[in-house]
Amino acid sequence: MRxxxxxxxxxxxxxxxxxxxxxxxxxxTVSRVFAGSAGxxxxxxxxxxxxxxxxGYTPHVVARSLASGRSHIIGILVPNLANPHxxxxxxxxxxxxxxxxxxxxxxxxxxxxxAERELGISLLQRADGxxxxxxxxxxxxLRELLGQGRPVVVVDRKIxxxxxSSVVMDAHxxxxxxxxxxxxxxxxxxxxxxxxxxxxxxxxxxRALRGFRRRGLQVSEVATGATVEDGHRVADEVIGTGCTAVxxxxxxxxxxxMAALNExxxxxxxxxxxxxxxxxxxxRYMSPSLTTVRxxxxxxxxxxxxxxxxxxxxxxAGSRTVIASExxxxxxxxxxxxxxxxx
Amino acid sequence: MRxxxxxxxxxxxxxxxxxxxxxxxxxxTVSRVFAGSAGxxxxxxxxxxxxxxxxGYTPHVVARSLASGRSHIIGILVPNLANPHxxxxxxxxxxxxxxxxxxxxxxxxxxxxxAERELGISLLQRADGxxxxxxxxxxxxLRELLGQGRPVVVVDRKIxxxxxSSVVMDAHxxxxxxxxxxxxxxxxxxxxxxxxxxxxxxxxxxRALRGFRRRGLQVSEVATGATVEDGHRVADEVIGTGCTAVxxxxxxxxxxxMAALNExxxxxxxxxxxxxxxxxxxxRYMSPSLTTVRxxxxxxxxxxxxxxxxxxxxxxAGSRTVIASExxxxxxxxxxxxxxxxx
DNA sequence: TTGTAAGCGTTATCAT
DNA sequence: ATGATAACGCTTACAA
Numbered sequence: 036m037r038x039x040x041x042x043x044x045x046x047x048x049x050x051x052x053x054x055x056x057x058x059x060x061x062x063x064t065v066s067r068v069f070a071g072s073a074g075x076x077x078x079x080x081x082x083x084x085x086x087x088x089x090x091g092y093t094p095h096v097v098a099r100s101l102a103s104g105r106s107h108i109i110g111i112l113v114p115n116l117a118n119p120h121x122x123x124x125x126x127x128x129x130x131x132x133x134x135x136x137x138x139x140x141x142x143x144x145x146x147x148x149x150a151e152r153e154l155g156i157s158l159l160q161r162a163d164g165x166x167x168x169x170x171x172x173x174x175x176x177l178r179e180l181l182g183q184g185r186p187v188v189v190v191d192r193k194i195x196x197x198x199x200s201s202v203v204m205d206a207h208x209x210x211x212x213x214x215x216x217x218x219x220x221x222x223x224x225x226x227x228x229x230x231x232x233x234x235x236x237x238x239x240x241x242r243a244l245r246g247f248r249r250r251g252l253q254v255s256e257v258a259t260g261a262t263v264e265d266g267h268r269v270a271d272e273v274i275g276t277g278c279t280a281v282x283x284x285x286x287x288x289x290x291x292x293m294a295a296l297n298e299x300x301x302x303x304x305x306x307x308x309x310x311x312x313x314x315x316x317x318x319r320y321m322s323p324s325l326t327t328v329r330x331x332x333x334x335x336x337x338x339x340x341x342x343x344x345x346x347x348x349x350x351x352a353g354s355r356t357v358i359a360s361e362x363x364x365x366x367x368x369x370x371x372x373x374x375x376x377x378x
Numbered sequence: 379m380r381x382x383x384x385x386x387x388x389x390x391x392x393x394x395x396x397x398x399x400x401x402x403x404x405x406x407t408v409s410r411v412f413a414g415s416a417g418x419x420x421x422x423x424x425x426x427x428x429x430x431x432x433x434g435y436t437p438h439v440v441a442r443s444l445a446s447g448r449s450h451i452i453g454i455l456v457p458n459l460a461n462p463h464x465x466x467x468x469x470x471x472x473x474x475x476x477x478x479x480x481x482x483x484x485x486x487x488x489x490x491x492x493a494e495r496e497l498g499i500s501l502l503q504r505a506d507g508x509x510x511x512x513x514x515x516x517x518x519x520l521r522e523l524l525g526q527g528r529p530v531v532v533v534d535r536k537i538x539x540x541x542x543s544s545v546v547m548d549a550h551x552x553x554x555x556x557x558x559x560x561x562x563x564x565x566x567x568x569x570x571x572x573x574x575x576x577x578x579x580x581x582x583x584x585r586a587l588r589g590f591r592r593r594g595l596q597v598s599e600v601a602t603g604a605t606v607e608d609g610h611r612v613a614d615e616v617i618g619t620g621c622t623a624v625x626x627x628x629x630x631x632x633x634x635x636m637a638a639l640n641e642x643x644x645x646x647x648x649x650x651x652x653x654x655x656x657x658x659x660x661x662r663y664m665s666p667s668l669t670t671v672r673x674x675x676x677x678x679x680x681x682x683x684x685x686x687x688x689x690x691x692x693x694x695a696g697s698r699t700v701i702a703s704e705x706x707x708x709x710x711x712x713x714x715x716x717x718x719x720x721x
Numbered sequence: 722t723t724g725t726a727a728g729c730g731t732t733a734t735c736a737t
Numbered sequence: 738a739t740g741a742t743a744a745c746g747c748t749t750a751c752a753a
Contacts, residue, residue: 050746061724066748074722096503097443098746101729106440108483108504116469119460126459129486133497138504140451141484143472154476160439161451161481263659294663316606317660320637393730404740409732417738441730444745 049090058086069094108138109343110158112151113168114231116143118261118287119315120332124168124190127336135344137163146231146261152176159183164343166190171233186346190339192235197353200342204330206236209360210243213310213328214252214282216362220370222280222308224253226273228292230261230284237284240312244282253278259288266291270299279307279371286311286318286327293321293367304369314363323366330360392433401429412437451481452686453501454509455494457574459486461604461630462658463675467511467533470679478687480506489574489604495519502526507686509533514576529689533682535578540696543685547673549579552703553586556653556671557595557625559705563713565623565651567596569616571635573604573627580627583655587625596621602631609634613642622650622714629654629661629670636664636710647712657706666709673703 051069055062060079067075068083075083086092100106111128113121129139140162142154151172156179159165164186170177174196180187181198189201217225227244230237248254255276259265266288273281273292283289289311293303303309303323311318311327318325338356346352394412398405403422410418411426418426429435443449454471456464472482483505485497494515499522502508507529513520517539523530524541532544560568570587573580591597598619602608609631616624616635626632632654636646646652646666654661654670661668681699689695 052746062747063724063726063749064722067723070748076722079723093503095746097440097449098729099748100440101444101731102746102748104729104748116465116472117462122459122465125484126486129459129484130488133485138483138485138500140481141468141472142476142481143469145473157481160436263663267663290660291663294665297665317633320606320610320634322637322640322665395730405731406733406740406742407738410739413732419738422739438730441745442732444747445730445732447732447745 048095049092051092051094053090054083054087054092057090058082105163106161107136108140108162110140110142110155110162110165111168112142112144112154112158112165112170114144114146114151114171114234115261116141118285120285120313121168123332124336124339127333128166128340131337131340132343135340146171148172148176148233152179155180156183159185163347164188166339166343169234169236171231186343186352188339188342188346190335193355200346200352200354200356202335202338202342202356202358204236204335204358205360206239206330207243209328209330209362210240210282210312211246213326213362214244214247216326216364217280217282217308217310217368218247218250218252220280220308220368222278222371223251224255224276224278225280225282226255226257226276226278228266228269228273228281228283228288229256229258230288232258240284261285261287263287263291263294266293267295270295270301274299274301274307280368281307281309283309283311286313286315286325289325289327289367290317290321293325304367305372308368308371310368319365321367326365326368327363328360329363330358334358391438392435394435394437396433397426397430397435400433401425448506449504450479451483451505452507452509453483453485453498453505454511455485455487455497455501455513456511457487457489457494457514457577458604459484461628463628463656464511466675467679467682470676471509471683474680474683475686478683489514491515491519491576495522498523499526502528506690507531509682509686512577512579514574529686529695531682531685531689533678536698543689543695543697543699545678545681545685545699545701547579547678547701548703549582550586552671552673552705553583553625553655554589556669556705557587557590559669559707560623560625560651560653560711561590561593561595563623563651563711565621565714566594567598567619567621568623568625569598569600569619569621571609571612571616571624571626571631572599572601573631575601583627604628604630606630606634606637609636610638613638613644617642617644617650623711624650624652626652626654629656629658629668632668632670632710633660633664636668647710648715651711651714653711662708664710669708669711670706671703672706673701677701 051062051065054065065083068080144151166188169191187199189199193203194201257269257272259269289309293309301307311325314327314329318327335358394405394408398408408426411423487494509531512534530542532542536546537544600612600615602612632652636652644650654668657670657672661670678701
């Protein structure tokens with residue numbers, strides 16, 4: 036050990052012992068006072084607090100963590116921090132957890148599965164629990180994470196495993212309502228813009244849309260990614276399907292697609308209806324404004340933190356929260372018209 | 379103390395002692411092996427590693443932190459995580475720091491000064507260093523943070539204090555170039571959309587624009603915030619100034635403004651030129667695409683991490699990095715035309 | 722209600 | 738090159 040300060044006023048940061056000594060109480064009492072545990076007389080409490088203030092003492096969080104086994108840190112892992120869906124989640128978790136005295140370690144897997152596993156494990160070394168957003172990982176990896184013996188809450192994916200709690204948005208119902216809206220407008224051929232394949236949300240959305248085939252809707256598919264660029268890139272392919280409406284798996288790709296359609300002289304919604312998913316703030320201010328599905332990320336995040344806090348307090352795992360979603364009908368969808376020759 | 383496992387295979391997680399015992403070496407040796415410090419024979423290194431693998435041992439990061447005084451965590455504090463400027467920064471820091479084996483504690487002050495101070499201090503309890511993005515805090519608060527005795531890197535603000543390192547974007551030069559572009563187009567009356575007042579960036583941008591008054595440019599001001607909604611809200615006020623071009627302090631507010639102008643039948647850029655700042659991804663895909671200022675946030679973030687790493691390695695504080703910025707001319711700016719009566 | 726002291730799992734100093 | 742062992746600063750049985 037580096038020989039540092041030895042008791043009293045000298046140099047470094049004051050320790051619990053300095054306070055105890057100066058206040059003529061035991062370290063246990065000081066510890067109790069700062070832990071807020073009941074059973075310390077008002078007299079001593081005051082004396083400890085005064086002394087601590089004089090010395091500028093604050094508990095050493097790392098030492099605390101080591102001794103107690105709890106860090107008051109939670110980890111949150113997202114596949115892409117640059118996606119509004121995820122930073123909205125993080126922002127709210129930051130807020131809620133912060134209010135409860137927790138700090139938040141953030142990690143971004145960049146949609147990489149190995150990274151997801153790696154980062155998850157790494158976060159759990161420090162954190163009391165882990166919130167995994169939009170996990171693509173296998174149940175096996177999930178169990179491995181759980182093997183660390185700490186609570187895990189999964190957001191954006193229904194998990195069968197009764198050992199994790201999960202928060203999901205009602206993707207299926209909302210998607211059905213959205214597509215029904217297109218059908219009601221008179222669309223008979225819809226193209227779905229697939230997102231990153233392994234996401235559970237993605238599968239739910241696709242399942243809901245696919246279900247309309249039975250009712251006579253023609254459904255084409257185009258694969259792409261989760262970003263504006265990804266949507267922009269596949270415009271020609273989309274046009275090639277001959278559809279009159281596009282259901283994008285998220286707002287970002289819908290926005291990219293609309294921009295590309297616009298560049299090609301395909302007017303939205305006259306020549307092509309486009310829907311997104313997430314209701315990110317921009318969608319409302321675009322021209323035309325974007326028809327999409329709103330699902331309160333704040334609500335989801337709060338639910339995730341609530342579940343996590345419960346687990347940390349010893350509640351049994353396995354809770355399921357479903358956040359309601361609803362279509363938001365704006366100007367990017369309309370009845371199909373006679374399509375001009377798009378060359 | 380909770381009576382937990384006592385030596386050997388029993389229950390809980392294996393400790394360094396378990397490994398040492400089983401491998402017939404001292405804990406010091408095991409520690410050295412896992413610290414990667416030179417001076418352990420190949421023979422013992424192998425034995426330790428093997429045993430550790432058998433036992434599934436990994437060093438306990440919290441214990442490590444306590445003993446060494448280093449956590450391999452850095453904190454990053456932003457005024458608003460939902461602002462693309464800041465999550466882009468965070469994302470890159472996550473990446474760079476992660477590659478160097480650091481975890482990242484994120485906090486969001488929601489533009490609140492007291493929160494900025496509070497959170498900064500709180501982060502520094504755990505973190506080896508703090509990256510403060512777009513700090514509005516006073517030099518006094520900054521010094522208080524530095525008083526924690528850990529390195530602080532400030533991004534988005536020039537700091538006179540030679541005790542902190544800082545990374546700034548060249549707001550002044552880029553802004554001047556942007557406004558010159560408007561002047562060259564023939565604009566004679568420009569309105570500036572102010573952002574949150576205390577941001578240094580904001581002041582730099584305004585200073586650059588204001589400088590054009592001396593050259594005969596008429597410059598009006600409208601105060602607003604940093605979000606799309608904020609820009610949307612002040613459209614009427616902007617129109618009221620009678621300007622032919624608007625320079626928004628960031629892309630978000632520019633986008634909101636453009637949407638509102640569009641709703642009022644004011645065409646961009648025909649009736650009103652609009653510029654943003656930041657070059658967020660959306661700007662490129664809007665219609666019309668947004669003239670703005672690009673400043674590589676990735677570059678800034680990497681520079682910030684580099685500075686931080688340097689400080690952690692004991693380099694002297696006070697470094698200044700200036701990231702170049704450049705105007706990106708797109709379709710939202712054009713020569714002013716005869717303005718229709720906007721009622 | 723308060724105090725004593727044994728951990729928590731490492732690192733790092735000092736011998737050897 | 739390796740080992741023994743005292744910190745690191747706190748929490749928490751257990752005793753008083």
